[in-house]
Amino acid sequence: MCVFQSTINYFPEEVLEHVFDFLSSHRDRNAVSLVCKSWCRVERFSREKVFVGNCYAVSPERLLSTFPRVRSLTLKGKPHFADFNLVPPDWGGYLHPWIDAMVKARANLEELRLKRMVLSDDTLDLLAHSFPSFKSLVLVSCEGFTTDGLAAIAANCRSLRELDLQENEVEDRRGQWLSCFPDSCTSLVSLNFACLKGEVNLAALERLVARCPNLRSLRLNHAVPLDALQRILAQAPHLVDLGTGSFVHDPDSETYHKLKNAIQNCTSIRSLSGFLEVASRCLPSIYPLCSSLTSLNLSYAPGIYSNELVNLIRHCKKLERLWILDTIGDKGLGVVASTCKELQELRVFPFDPHGVGYTAVTEEGLVAVSAGCPKLNSILYFCQQMTNAALITVAKNCPNFIRFRLCTLNPTVPDAVTQLPLDEGFGAIVQSCKGLKRLSVSGLLTDQVFLYIGMYAEQLEMLSIAFAGESDKGMLYVLNGCKKLKKLEIRDSPFGDVALLADMGKYETMRSLWMSSCEVTLEACKKLAMKIPRLNVEIINENEQMEASTDDKQKVEKMYLYRTLVGPRKDAPAFVWTL
Amino acid sequence: MAKDGLGLEITELRLGLPGGGFDQVMLKTGKKRVFSEIEEDHHQNGKRSNGAKSEIIPKNEVVGWPPVCSHRRKISFNGQESTKLYVKVSMDGAPFLRKIDLAAQKCYSDLQLNLERLFGCYGIGEALNDADSSEYVPIYEDKDGDWMLLGDVPWTMFIESCKRLRIMKRTDAKGIGIHPKSTLKGTSRDG
Numbered sequence: 001m002c003v004f005q006s007t008i009n010y011f012p013e014e015v016l017e018h019v020f021d022f023l024s025s026h027r028d029r030n031a032v033s034l035v036c037k038s039w040c041r042v043e044r045f046s047r048e049k050v051f052v053g054n055c056y057a058v059s060p061e062r063l064l065s066t067f068p069r070v071r072s073l074t075l076k077g078k079p080h081f082a083d084f085n086l087v088p089p090d091w092g093g094y095l096h097p098w099i100d101a102m103v104k105a106r107a108n109l110e111e112l113r114l115k116r117m118v119l120s121d122d123t124l125d126l127l128a129h130s131f132p133s134f135k136s137l138v139l140v141s142c143e144g145f146t147t148d149g150l151a152a153i154a155a156n157c158r159s160l161r162e163l164d165l166q167e168n169e170v171e172d173r174r175g176q177w178l179s180c181f182p183d184s185c186t187s188l189v190s191l192n193f194a195c196l197k198g199e200v201n202l203a204a205l206e207r208l209v210a211r212c213p214n215l216r217s218l219r220l221n222h223a224v225p226l227d228a229l230q231r232i233l234a235q236a237p238h239l240v241d242l243g244t245g246s247f248v249h250d251p252d253s254e255t256y257h258k259l260k261n262a263i264q265n266c267t268s269i270r271s272l273s274g275f276l277e278v279a280s281r282c283l284p285s286i287y288p289l290c291s292s293l294t295s296l297n298l299s300y301a302p303g304i305y306s307n308e309l310v311n312l313i314r315h316c317k318k319l320e321r322l323w324i325l326d327t328i329g330d331k332g333l334g335v336v337a338s339t340c341k342e343l344q345e346l347r348v349f350p351f352d353p354h355g356v357g358y359t360a361v362t363e364e365g366l367v368a369v370s371a372g373c374p375k376l377n378s379i380l381y382f383c384q385q386m387t388n389a390a391l392i393t394v395a396k397n398c399p400n401f402i403r404f405r406l407c408t409l410n411p412t413v414p415d416a417v418t419q420l421p422l423d424e425g426f427g428a429i430v431q432s433c434k435g436l437k438r439l440s441v442s443g444l445l446t447d448q449v450f451l452y453i454g455m456y457a458e459q460l461e462m463l464s465i466a467f468a469g470e471s472d473k474g475m476l477y478v479l480n481g482c483k484k485l486k487k488l489e490i491r492d493s494p495f496g497d498v499a500l501l502a503d504m505g506k507y508e509t510m511r512s513l514w515m516s517s518c519e520v521t522l523e524a525c526k527k528l529a530m531k532i533p534r535l536n537v538e539i540i541n542e543n544e545q546m547e548a549s550t551d552d553k554q555k556v557e558k559m560y561l562y563r564t565l566v567g568p569r570k571d572a573p574a575f576v577w578t579l
Numbered sequence: 580m581a582k583d584g585l586g587l588e589i590t591e592l593r594l595g596l597p598g599g600g601f602d603q604v605m606l607k608t609g610k611k612r613v614f615s616e617i618e619e620d621h622h623q624n625g626k627r628s629n630g631a632k633s634e635i636i637p638k639n640e641v642v643g644w645p646p647v648c649s650h651r652r653k654i655s656f657n658g659q660e661s662t663k664l665y666v667k668v669s670m671d672g673a674p675f676l677r678k679i680d681l682a683a684q685k686c687y688s689d690l691q692l693n694l695e696r697l698f699g700c701y702g703i704g705e706a707l708n709d710a711d712s713s714e715y716v717p718i719y720e721d722k723d724g725d726w727m728l729l730g731d732v733p734w735t736m737f738i739e740s741c742k743r744l745r746i747m748k749r750t751d752a753k754g755i756g757i758h759p760k761s762t763l764k765g766t767s768r769d770g
Contacts, residue, residue, distance in 0.1 A: 084643030
């Protein structure tokens, strides 16, 4: 044993580094760095990909001094509930300090992946000019920039391989950002601008596609019409991932005929999305693609009705991932169940929940898919109603869920048959799915469901709660039971000070806690902030009443707390108090 | 709808709907707690009739529910998130006015239903359903400042020109020769 240990210590660092090279996951690398000082040092200096789950947990300077060779950075900013308008604008999550710090440290940045961050055109411009090897920019749910910023990236990033924009709020300046890719740019592998609202220069787009032989992923926005798509596909038959723009044309036209031919040649397409504007009569043109598709996203295609969706899906026997609108209906989901035997991930989004006379999907569709698709491990399901019996059946059929997110359109709807709470149904899910990492619950729920979650959800890392529970006990069950919990977000639930303060140390083991419209008081938040200095306890205070009175017994409307190494943030707006 | 609480409760000053109800309730703190009210409803009502869709929750009045990101909302939700068309509604005899979002209604029947919710205890349901025998006449003020009878023009035209609504007592309309003849009953729903 002693000999073995000393042998490990005498491993030259280059060998250790080489071994660590094989570790791609940041979690593995984190684990490795805890083994001993020398491993920590070697790991630190060799780490190139850094993941920062909360941009306020650490400072850019500290990150750079810890990982001087960072080349790829992933940053997440605003809390998840910002997606649903629960976080006021100007809350924070700014990219600029990070780019600034990296410029000063002369970091060799090559990849940047951002989620819920705020970035300006100036920042993009700085980025574009500062990192000659910059290859990949992925922006998800970001905001603050315009197409001018994109133009700067296009024009100046000589080695750009990937520009991937997903669901961002981008102001359209009606410029020619696509034309800013120089003729010398031939390195693009992935280009996704589906979320952009404005026109693009179609000729520039076609020329760009023509000169990038390595282009494998292309997602267009709604302003790209079908005839342009046809010309593009003719130039890029090696695409693996395609997102169409507008898919409307006369099926008798020559253009449509050419499109069909172009599609026949695209034998590598495995992933299809878009149809941001669509005429169902044009859909048969993509049938030839369907048999090899592994991923299909029609959730942004409101124009397709249930029977047409079904006709399409019948061809997609190899589908592993399906994102769809609930216009598919329970019957349509039955077809999914009988056709898509390889299905792993299903997301069913609500089309028009406020529409009068609207029927979405129900528990029937979910049960059907769970019965027909044995490999199902991830689901996001917006539904009109649910029953415990259905959830229990689903739990039995699919014990392999990693992500289970159920959202009833009416947040406190009870079991549609028995009128009881949905506690037993979710209880069955957590009991059966031993690998469950992410869970969102909804419907009428008492403290009982949280008892089950605390008892059974041992691998749970993220839990979303809304309009659920009866007392502090609910939240306590979760905090005491879920040892691996990283993110907890709660809204409109009767959890208060007792639950919040029961185990204050727990929050240092978690990334963050969000509580809004709960029963937590200012006094309790202050206590917590005092007791655990390595937490930032932020109160979002949008109404002026709170300012005026210093009544600690007041309930806090929105609280967001997170562990951090760097104390209160300096960029907090006036409406955010760090206690 | 039964005319509950038409006694002295009307004169009682409190925050909330006359006669109670299940619309949003402003509590003393000024916060909207829709679902605490609804929860009470659930516990009190016990079993509800099967198949009744949960109409209790006014779905379009909760911030951030269903939890769909704003990018998706703009595309899928038929743009409903963007427009709000609040107009005042006065009812003769009611101590205070209400406001209703016309853009959240799809047609006259919807409007009727929601006006009923707002003013339930005053018998508006009868007024709009069986106009001949009701005490009330629903009218609205249009862009030109004229008071018009509800229900004559197509819904979309109505929304564009309506500035405010008034549920008028029939007795005030005497001599004008209005025969509403169930203007709203039988009005087909616009898509």
